[in-house]
Amino acid sequence: MYTMDKHNQYDNTARKRQIAILGSTGSIGTQALQVIEEHSDKYEVYALTANNNVDLLIAQARKFLPDVVVVANEMHYAKLRDALADLPIKVYAGADALADVATAEPIDMVLASMVGYAGLRPTMNAIRAGKAIALANKETLVVAGELVTQLAIENRVPLLPVDSEHSAIFQCLAGEMSNPIEKLLLTASGGPFRTWSMEQLQHATREQALKHPNWDMGAKITIDSASMMNKGFEVIEAKWLFDVAPSQIEVVVHPQSVVHSMVQFADGSVKAQLGTPDMRLPIQYAFSYPQRLPLSTERLDFSTLSSLTFEQPDPVRFRNLALSFEALERGGNMPCILNAANEVCVAAFLKERVGFLQMSDVIERTMQKVDFISTPTYEDYVATDAIARRVAEEFITH
Ligand code: MG
DSSP: OHHHHGGGGSOSSSSOEEEEEETTTSHHHHHHHHHHHHTTTTEEEEEEEESSOHHHHHHHHHHHOOSEEEESSGGGHHHHHHHTTTSSOEEEESHHHHHHGGGOTTOOEEEEOOOGGGGHHHHHHHHHTTOEEEEOOTHHHHHHHHHHHHHHHHTTOOEEEOSHHHHHHHHHHTTOTTOOEEEEEEEEOOOTTTTOOHHHHHTOOHHHHTOOSSOOOOHHHHHHHHTTHHHHHHHHHHHHHHTOOGGGEEEEEOTTOOEEEEEEETTSOEEEEEOOSOTHHHHHHHHHTTSOOOOOOOOOOTTTOOOOOOBOOOTTTOHHHHHHHHHHHHOTTHHHHHHHHHHHHHHHHHTTSSOTTHHHHHHHHHHHHSOOOSSOOHHHHHHHHHHHHHHHHHHHHO
């Protein structure tokens, strides 16, 4: 497929690659900085952005000396500017600065690692500016996958997956040239509630949902993992990244999180990518592709891996998975509605304003209520997002 081969044009050995990290203070952003630090002979930070965590942003800027930093929340501008006044770093604040920072001429690659719908506009601008995209913000493809992948093709820009499952698939496809994919097998840990009954799920609390068994991640994605909306989003993400039909994507629950995903080919052969759960590997692979660089991750020890198990997901207890497939099948602005309603639900759940199972009710009702648009423009997505948020909020309040 297009996005893989084109990336070879980027020479990893010449000057240091200039990287912009959108969302540098989050879980992915901080681990990306560890990767850059481990390979400071190859990579350099050109820009860092954060939403609100200005203290960490200041510390990162003082350590990595980027050319530009942006804080989205303008209330933090003066503090950021004053703290970096002795350094030759350009400091900006606000949504417009955030949307444009990744378009600067020297940038080679943009790591899109901010959370949620907010990632869409800066990522689209970076694609238009011809930057390679390391994509950790799955919501960008959930909301507007058709628009974003089309834009990437038009601008001859590779979209390199950072999500561990999609990186696994990407790694399985290396060397397969144009061999068609028969099926993608997306693995899911099942999250902290994998074995819980409906009765237990009814009373699942914020604290219980925030305890993921295998992965240490930000709050939004951890709740999405507990509700399996994360896996639903990854199904949609996989459809756009690898150009397969929804019927070619199967979710397999694999509680040990050792197999990160698999690809089945036309001859029945299945390739899997395995490893310890450490996001630095997929981040680094997106940076260094097609090369592999050394990385100090913990290695798999097969003498202690007593069993790897696989089971079917339960669509009754985890309705978000079925809702995601439905949104993908219907297409148009439906995945955008799904995402907006989910963002509102997760924010409300974190504030204990909505119950765990109630989230799926609100999402389903929002999908039924908001007007369907079969071929949305960017403006339609923006309008759909706003309307769906309002509708979902009303369902939560009433
Ligand atoms: Mg993932």
